[in-house]
Amino acid sequence: MNLLKEVFMKYGYFPGCSQTGSAKEYDISLRKVIEKLGVSFDEIEDWSCCGATSAHVTNHKLSTALAMRNIMLAEQQGMENIIAPCAACYNRLIMSQFEIANHSGIRKETEELLSASFQKDVKVFNVLELFLNIGIDKIIENRKRELNDLKVACYYGCLLVRPSGLTKFDDAEQPESMEKIAEATGAKTIDWNYKVECCGAAHSIARRDIVVDLSKKILDDAKYHGANVMIVACPMCHTNLDMRQRVMKRTYPEHEDFPVLYITELIGLALGMDEKELGIDLHFIDFNYKDLVPENSGVG
């Protein structure tokens, strides 16, 4: 057991492009939270884009090669377990690994493209798996305050739990692991309908009308079921659900702001960090935990 813990105390880290820009606060909060929980990251040196949606929808070979380039680097840099905090990167990495493992033609082709051969099994984890590995107890142990005024809608989005054959950490249709993690912060979670619906992030720029409609439905369902905040574990989802709320108001003038946090920010708040430290002030929709707390309940 101790050995297992030890193994999971150190991870390779594949931030993904968003973490360096539009999802800066996800990167900041993730690094701060895991440090508090005694886990450290080694960033993959000279990592590149996983190819994202654009590569796999237009050129299959390119998408596999771009994703596997990072797996190759991780392997060369001696990493066995790596964390991909972005659900889209995570999905691309595990899908490419699956294809390499199961189709020798693709394997050969990709190895030739990268002039490398894949020897070791590099395991890719998403952020939910990371916290499940660290242990929910660990969050509870280190908790500085209970966020019991939060009613959280846990939004998994589409790619975190799919394909179900590969993402075995949770159920693809009615997942519960994010709820378990959120509840460790003392927050309440709600049962709602759009946990695994897609927000359409792939069309964020080219077909904003679609994205606005889909995101609106997701936010409305969370509100309807009594949530006062939504948490996500994907920078694509966050950009859509947070930033796009401004545009949403043009199509849906009645729309009211709804805060969307990264799961790491929620945990950070419970571990005693403040909004600014976690980068929550970088969101387009303001969130301040104190605003949610009824006046006369003393919160430390």
Added chain:
Amino acid sequence: MSVNTLKETNKLLASFVPPASFTDEEQEPLNTSVQLHRHNIADEISERTFQDVSLCYQCGKCSSGCPVRYYMDIAPNKVVRLIQLGFYEEALKSSTPWLCAGCQTCSARCPKEFDLAKFMDAVREIAIEKGIEVKEKNILKFHKAFLDQIKSHGRSYEAGLVAEYKMKTLDLLQDVDSAPGMYLKGKLAILPHNIKDRKGVKSIFKKTSGK
């Protein structure tokens, strides 16, 4: 669909040239029917995706659950049907493959375990290779602009992406509201994050572009 479309489809088929890796070494003379068979897009998609297109029994569960179904011109299951029947042109020209957001909801729920998301990837890939006129031009332009950033920097460069996309689409007003906000919050880098091995990434692009 009229009978004429079938004829046009045959014309299209006759013009179909498989990509380099799928051409046989020996070019023996072929009669038309063999040629049609050899250049069967359904078989080609089966080969590229490692799953037989005939697996689909048209239950429509993919279309039922598709989050972007309402914006598509034809249902996702119909795209499969058109390919199964050999009406390639209508399938390749439809907006459906381009609007597919790749969320894999269809693949996850398919009773035949047919990976429709992967199928759509292959349909798009073939449409690009064949130079089919794409209905959702902006989506393709976005993907190209996105990949161009990776090709030159190794990572996504959001400012460059937006600039290139706007140049390509001449849609200069979109996103003007969020870009300054992102910039002010320090989320939109003015300069790209260049990786060291840009050469290596570039060569992957070069080798996989098929040219």
Added chain:
Amino acid sequence: MKIGVFICHCGENISSTVDCPRVAKICESYPGVEYSVDYKYMCSDPGQNLIREAIQLYKLDAIVIGSCSPHMHERTFRNAAFSAGINPFMVEIANLREHCSWVHDDIESSTLKAIELVRMAIEKVKRDKPLSKINVPVTKRVLVIGGGIAGIQAALDVANAGYEVVLVEKEPSIGGHMSQLSETFPTLDCSQCILTPRMVEVHQHPKIKLLTYSEVVKVEGFIGNFKVTIKKKARHINEDLCSGCGMCISKCPIKKKAYNSFEEDLAFRSAVYIPFSQAIPNIPVIDETVCTYFQTGKCGMCLKVCDRGAINFDQKDTVMVADIGAIIVATGYKLYDIERKSADLKYKGYGEYGYGKYRDVIDGLQFERIASASGPTSGEMKRPSDGKEPKKIVFIQCVGSRDDSKGISYCSKICCMYTAKQAMLYRHKVHDGEAYVFYMDIRAGGKMYEEFVRRAIEEDKVKYIRGRVSRIYEENGKYIVKGEDTIAGMPVEIDADMVVLATAMIPQDNAPALARTIGIPYDKYGFFNESHPKLKPVESTTAGVFLAGACQSPKDIPESVAMASAAACKTIILLSSDTLEREPVVAKVNEDLCAGCFYCQKVCPFGAVEVKDVKDINGIVYKEVAFINQGVCQGCGTCTATCLSKSIELSGFNNEEIFAEIAAL
């Protein structure tokens, strides 16, 4: 010894790749062969005559036939030989079709192979000894496992033919799923009204011994002579004393601890209960898992109120052994469960339909109970969550069925029909309600079936939508059903008040275990296998065991009844003779050589090896040897291979015969 060789062309089946005249010609000169001939159809009447005439004309002692598999015509040729006066076991068959012509295409080499095969048979037949058939007695009693409509029908048919029947049912009452149904397609007659008279008949039949709340735990023996061990679970009620007055039930203080499984968990039952009012036998059962007396040792209310003293808390399970001649298995089906089960379970459940978390998303049997006048709502259309009348109802077909991803590739066959019926019943009860059916194909093959489905659409205005539903979720007390009409090519969303899922018919949970107990094969889903898909649909591959109803594959009521009657008929044929003729291919022990190690006894799968004392002239036992009960031995040869002292021989396949065959190769 004079041997005749007969080479069959089997039309062109053999002769297209084997030069039959050449085979016959070559065999003519083989030592011992008196006569050799080829013919187009040896199994035909002229072919058989040819054999008979040759036997008499050339005074043959043994014959070899080169033809199709002995599975097909061994019996034909043996009978022909017998009628011409030679022992039927002096006939050998060389399989020139399945083993040669069908699997090769080169004429020269397959002809040579055919010659080899015939030569091997000649060498064997030279050493064959005349054998005579063994006769074993038949126990004229039939075991029927399962008291649903199939089991009831089979039991009544057998009993009415005058044979004794033991009917074993695992539930406290017979009746099965049919007793839960409201009305039946395509006639809409009341299920219980047509079933209960049969149930009563079973109960009152002097030839039927009814064992409810009982299970078959062990089956030994063989056709005509099974020994079956049955466990009768303790009801904690003395069946002889109980009058079925129901006083114990009405006074039982435990009312809401256990779900009523007859009502498909839509209602509760007391700790002491009768499954339903027409139950046969009308005797309650005490459920130990919820009864206060069994849990805490207190209460005993039923004991106090029963004026016949029928309550017996100390009653134990009892075990009985019955001699049985034939077995009819009619264990039926269950419905696929959409709930989430642990990962190692075979079926995954339906997450997209909520894993059973929505109370108004029910299955077909639950709908039957709601529609049934005897059900929890007295037949009024009320949804389980709040008892409101659903104004919009959605039926979804093929839930689990035809779904590789859920592990069930087959069509459950009855859902198209019962969904049409249920939608019809709903429209009859709720005149201002809307009924929608999502379907993939409508499979309504059967007398008046297609007409019935059209009636639902045309007269009762049920709206059929072709497409599979992707998701169901709750919003505002409504269930949003997300579908697509694949005919119109349009997405469809329906805000339903209630959703009925036509979940797949799957075998009972214990079907594989029971199959192993009885010794019958089952398929990958757990359905029992018939002996031949076309010509032996009600026989299992184990002699003396027959199949009836949905335990073999999904079936509706008329099909189950037909199959039950067919199985009963096969059973009656079996029991109609006093003894059973058996092949004399059995093992025999050479007592002089036997060392008495009894390894044979350990390996015999049929329990045919017994211990026999060998006495000297003074009557004193000086050794124990193995003895093989010829009635039990199935001739598998396991003992022969195991015997260290080579003292066991299999008649018809002894070492000398087999070695000669090999040596001829």
